[in-house]
Structure formats: structure tokens, C-alpha cells
Amino acid sequence: MxxxxxxxxxxxxxxxxxxxxxxxxxxxxxxxxxxxxxxxxxxxxxxxxxxxxxxxxxxxxxxxxxxxxxxxxxxxxxxxxxxxxxxxxxxxxxxxxxxxxxxxxxxxxxRHNPGTLQELINFHTEEEIPGIIGRISEILENQGYRLRERVAICSTLSEVCANAAEHGVSSFGAYAAVQAYHHIVSGARRRGEEVLIAIADGGVGVRETLSRNPEYAEHTTTDNDALRHALEMGVSATGEIGRGGGLALVAGIAARSGGSLSLRSGTGRVTVYENRKNSRNVPQFPGTFVRVSLPRTPQEKASK
Amino acid sequence: MGEEQAHRVFEVASGDFGGKLMVTRRTGRAVREALEGALEELPKGGILYVDTRGVELMDYSFADEALGILASRSASGEYGDRHLVLVEEDRDLLENVEASLRQRSLAMIRVDEIGAEPGIVGEVPDHLVETLQAIYDAGSITNAALATRLGLNHTACNNRATRLAKLGLIHRRVETAAPGGRQYTYERIA
CATH class of the missing domain: 3.30.750 (Transcription Regulator spoIIAA)
Incomplete structure (x- = not known):
């Protein structure tokens, strides 16, 4: 059966x-x-x-x-x-x-070049990331994305990939998917285009990672506490100064552009929007998952 | 101003580990090691211009590993009396450098191009900004003259300038002054 x-x-x-x-x-x-x-x-x-x-x-x-x-x-x-x-x-x-x-x-x-960016990538180490970013950047450039847009998309992807390579150690590494749409996919219906980035790893998860730093004891009671804390500037597993800025910054980029960043791990899920953060409890996710939406409003498009 | 200081220009985009897309701590580490090598080859008082203008994208991890840690080691005196100047225009790419230096409560001198008017990237405590500005306006100034200009006593003035020298934002020279005293002279580095 x-x-x-x-x-x-x-x-x-x-x-x-x-x-x-x-x-x-x-x-x-x-x-x-x-x-x-x-x-x-x-x-x-x-x-x-x-x-x-x-x-x-x-x-x-x-x-x-x-x-x-x-x-x-x-x-x-x-x-x-x-x-x-x-x-x-x-x-x-x-x-x-x-x-x-x-x-x-x-x-x-x-497939032969399907006209838009759509990729699923499996990777294991930090070493592979520059190559992935190089390829995605080239596709975006061919699609007429301006430098500023490419920078937002590629730096988001590199930071979330780097987090997965560093903390998400698992037998399968991590999966990252990127797709550029000629319309808005997330949230309310409106005009524009959108790039979605998602990444999933099979590591120990955010709460376990942050728990290794005794300083964060009061922020790791629940998965959602840990996720909210991980999104703060300067919060990292090692607590070393300078670490733990990547995720906070890319969440800021996504939110300011009218998009969002969702971080999910264990039974928690936190989504960051321009003026609010939502948390909710969800079924157990065995690892860490990030989804980023980067809208591309018509006036931001390359004027050619 | 004093004599032309020894300097070298390091172009990040065209170095061995360089390129247009600078991402990950691993890449940042390789670039930082190359920058450290270049710094150590400079004579004392020398200046390393880190030119990132050919770079299209620098993520936070790279910026922190390559420039944040470099600035931090420089501020703790690891490279002796050698200074760093960032050569970069005022564009989005600076945001991640700025974020890394602010996290570390550090700053670097930045110029649009070599010889252009210097600015600051990162964080300089408010009470030091005026002192820094006065030193850059003068080009080279003794502690006594600087104290007069700022209306500070000599000790307070020396403390502020020493702090700026430690951050790597100015050059400090010591001269033996008669009789038996020491006189400090502060100089801009770019």
C-alpha cells in the first residue's frame, strides 16, 4: 500500500x-x-x-x-x-x-533559450557561487536588465546562496531557482514585471544555527523568534563583527522595491515587507528556505 | 604639504582574483590577501589606492571580507604606517562597503579618482569630523596650530587626531622639537 x-x-x-x-x-x-x-x-x-x-x-x-x-x-x-x-x-x-x-x-x-530567465541549480559549496552569479547576470544582461537591477538580483542570490553553503550543509547541498516574469506573480494584481528567487537547503535550520551562539539564547525560544532575529543586521552564528549583514541587507532591498523576503525554517516563517513583518507557524521544513520577490515596475525598465 | 608619498594603485577588477562580479567571502578573502601583499610591499608612510571602479557588483559578504576586514586590520596597526584609500565613484556599489564599515565602526577615505577631493565612506564619530575636515583643509598641520584652529587644548586635540590616525584616515608624523619636546604633524593621505 x-x-x-x-x-x-x-x-x-x-x-x-x-x-x-x-x-x-x-x-x-x-x-x-x-x-x-x-x-x-x-x-x-x-x-x-x-x-x-x-x-x-x-x-x-x-x-x-x-x-x-x-x-x-x-x-x-x-x-x-x-x-x-x-x-x-x-x-x-x-x-x-x-x-x-x-x-x-x-x-x-x-529547451533552447526559452526567452526568459528560468533556472534550477543544485550546488554544494561557496566556490560554485561566483560561476552561478556570472551566468545569471549574463542572462539578465541579454534580457535588457539595467545594471542596477542586475545588481539587486545577483547580490540577493549570492547572499542567500552563501548562507545556504555555509549553514545548510546537507547531503544534497542546496537548490536555488530563479525566474524572471513579464508580469507580477506575487501579491495584489498590478502592472509590472517580477523576478522570483528561491533557495532551499537541508541543513540544521536557523534556530539550531543561532543557538550555537549563547548570546542569542533569548532569541531562540521558537523558530519564529530565531527567524526574526536572523533578519536583524549583524546577527550571525559566530557573532563575529561584520558577519550577519547579508540577509538583512537583501531583505531591505526587496522590501524597498515593493517586493518581499520570506525566511522559513523549522516550523516558523517570517516575511518582510516594506512596512511590516509577518510571522506564522507552518508545518516543519527540514532545513532553511528563502523566497525573494523583486518587482520591476515599468518606469524602472531600460528605456530603449 | 610634505613630499609626494609613495603609493600604489590596485585595480580590483583586473587583479588575479578580480572581475566585474565580486561575490562571496571566499572571493573577498582572496582579494584581501592580494591587497595585504601589496600593502606590505609599500614603504612606511605609503598609500595603497584600492580602485574598485571596474567592478559591477560587490555583495555584502565580499565587501566585508575584502574591505571591512582590511580596514579593521589597518586600524589595529597590522600594516604599520601604511594607508588605504578607496577609489570609487558615488554609486550603489558603495552601499555594501558602507554597511560593512559601519558595522565595524570604521571608515575609509574615498576619492572619485586619484587626485580628486577626498570624502568618507563608513562611520566617523561626530566629534572627529570637524578635526578631520580641518586637517584635510590644511593638508599638513602641527598639533599646536590645529588646536588653535579648533579652539581645543593640546591634549584634547592630540587625542582626536591620534584617533583619526588610528582609523587610518590621516598620517601622523612625530618630530623632535627643541628643547626635548615632541611635535606632532598631521597630514592628509589623499
Whole structure:
């Protein structure tokens, strides 16, 4: 008998059919109780995948593959399997996850530059980051992004990747996904474009990392306390002066541009907006997850 | 002003570890080590111009590791009497350098190009700003003259200028003055 892991993909509204990190919540919740037998993850209600959903899916599959004798992925339609193939998903998981989708057929019309930035990257060390940033910057430059925009996107990506490489040590390293959209995907409907960056690692998580510094004892009672504290300038595991500025600064960049940064680890999730911070409790995430939204308003576009 | 001080220009974008995209602490460390090598080759009183104008992107981690730690070691006297000057225009890239130096309560002298009017990046305590400005206006000034100009007693003036010298923002020379006294002269470094 296979254990079925379900999603909570909304069927109505702006986020209808979208695989987000939140839509994986029921599956993460059920994953903590798997007993080693075969599991099937049902993605048939998904019509659209955003980078955060893709990173979350990758982290969830890593978690399941390490614990279950067999992992099945149920997909429907053509768009989602084709998207996953374009993101090199089956190259990363094809050997370890079974699927009903005809991956071989998808492979024949493999991606050639799809016109916008969309990447899923698996990496393990800090050494790999400059190469990743170089490649993303080049794609953005070819897309007509101005230097200022590229700097915001690339420095956000490099900081979150560096955090994952430093604190997120795990067998699978970390997954980062980036996608540039010609419309706004997050939040209220408005005009503009948006870049989404997501990253997931399988490390010990933020609370455990900060707990290593006795100075932060009063800030590590709950996961949400730890996440809020980690977003403060100068808070780091080692407490060394100069450390712990990256995340606070990129959260500031995202918030000022009208976007947001979400940090999720353990059972906590904190989202930073321009004038507020929201915390809520969520099902256990086995590692650390970051999602950044960087909107690109029309007047900021390169005027050519 | 005194004689032309020995100096060297280090272009970050074209060095061995350099490039347009400067990210991660690891890269910052490699660049910092190269900068430290260049500093140590300078004679005493020498100035190292760190030119980052060819760099497009510098993340916080890189800025802190390459420049924040360098400024911190310089302020603790590790490079002896050698000074750092940042060559960079007033643009977004400075934000991360600024953030790193502020975290460390440090500052660096910055010029748009070599020979241009100097400015400050980072944090200089309010009570030292006026002293720093007076030294830069004068180019070179003795403690006695500076004290008069600022309306301070000699000890207070010397304390302020010594603090600025320790931060690496000015050069301090000691001369033996008759009879048996010592006289300090402060000089701008850029």
C-alpha cells in the first residue's frame, strides 16, 4: 500500500493551480510521518510552478528519497512536465523518482533559450557561487536588465546562496531557482514585471544555527523568534563583527522595491515587507528556505 | 604639504582574483590577501589606492571580507604606517562597503579618482569630523596650530587626531622639537 501525499493547491483566485511553498505544506506535514514504505506525491492539480514551489518540491523529494523505498510523482497535462524538464528537474531526480509523465518524449524538444530567465541549480559549496552569479547576470544582461537591477538580483542570490553553503550543509547541498516574469506573480494584481528567487537547503535550520551562539539564547525560544532575529543586521552564528549583514541587507532591498523576503525554517516563517513583518507557524521544513520577490515596475525598465 | 608619498594603485577588477562580479567571502578573502601583499610591499608612510571602479557588483559578504576586514586590520596597526584609500565613484556599489564599515565602526577615505577631493565612506564619530575636515583643509598641520584652529587644548586635540590616525584616515608624523619636546604633524593621505 502506497502512502499518498497530497497538496493544497488552490483551485480559485489569483494563485489557482500554482505550486508554491505553501501548497506543499500538507505534504511536508505528512512527510514527517512516513514509515519507509513507498510514497506517491500527487501533483496532478498543479498547472503552474513558481521557483519557491520548485525548490520546495526538490527539498521534499530529497527528504523522501532518503527515507522511503520508492517515491512516485503523479503529474497531469503537458505544461508542468515540460516546465520541469526545461528546469532540468528530471536530470536531477530522474534516477530516484518515478513518474507517470513521458520524460523521454519531453527530452526530444529540449529547451533552447526559452526567452526568459528560468533556472534550477543544485550546488554544494561557496566556490560554485561566483560561476552561478556570472551566468545569471549574463542572462539578465541579454534580457535588457539595467545594471542596477542586475545588481539587486545577483547580490540577493549570492547572499542567500552563501548562507545556504555555509549553514545548510546537507547531503544534497542546496537548490536555488530563479525566474524572471513579464508580469507580477506575487501579491495584489498590478502592472509590472517580477523576478522570483528561491533557495532551499537541508541543513540544521536557523534556530539550531543561532543557538550555537549563547548570546542569542533569548532569541531562540521558537523558530519564529530565531527567524526574526536572523533578519536583524549583524546577527550571525559566530557573532563575529561584520558577519550577519547579508540577509538583512537583501531583505531591505526587496522590501524597498515593493517586493518581499520570506525566511522559513523549522516550523516558523517570517516575511518582510516594506512596512511590516509577518510571522506564522507552518508545518516543519527540514532545513532553511528563502523566497525573494523583486518587482520591476515599468518606469524602472531600460528605456530603449 | 610634505613630499609626494609613495603609493600604489590596485585595480580590483583586473587583479588575479578580480572581475566585474565580486561575490562571496571566499572571493573577498582572496582579494584581501592580494591587497595585504601589496600593502606590505609599500614603504612606511605609503598609500595603497584600492580602485574598485571596474567592478559591477560587490555583495555584502565580499565587501566585508575584502574591505571591512582590511580596514579593521589597518586600524589595529597590522600594516604599520601604511594607508588605504578607496577609489570609487558615488554609486550603489558603495552601499555594501558602507554597511560593512559601519558595522565595524570604521571608515575609509574615498576619492572619485586619484587626485580628486577626498570624502568618507563608513562611520566617523561626530566629534572627529570637524578635526578631520580641518586637517584635510590644511593638508599638513602641527598639533599646536590645529588646536588653535579648533579652539581645543593640546591634549584634547592630540587625542582626536591620534584617533583619526588610528582609523587610518590621516598620517601622523612625530618630530623632535627643541628643547626635548615632541611635535606632532598631521597630514592628509589623499
Amino acid at each position: 502506497k502512502t499518498q501525499l497530497d497538496l493544497n493547491v488552490r483551485s480559485r483566485g489569483a494563485m489557482s493551480g500554482v505550486l508554491t511553498m505553501g501548497s506543499l505544506d500538507p505534504a511536508f506535514d505528512a512527510a514527517t510521518r512516513v514509515d519507509g514504505g513507498p510514497v506517491v506525491l500527487d501533483l496532478r492539480a498543479v498547472e503552474f510552478v513558481e521557483p519557491a514551489g520548485l525548490c520546495g518540491l526538490a527539498a521534499l523529494l530529497e527528504f523522501l528519497c532518503a527515507r522511503c523505498e520508492e517515491v512516485d510523482l503523479a503529474l497531469a497535462g503537458r505544461d508542468v512536465p515540460a516546465y520541469l524538464e526545461r528546469m532540468d528537474f528530471f536530470r536531477m531526480f530522474g534516477e530516484r523518482v518515478r513518474t507517470n509523465a513521458d520524460v523521454a518524449a519531453l527530452g526530444e524538444r529540449r
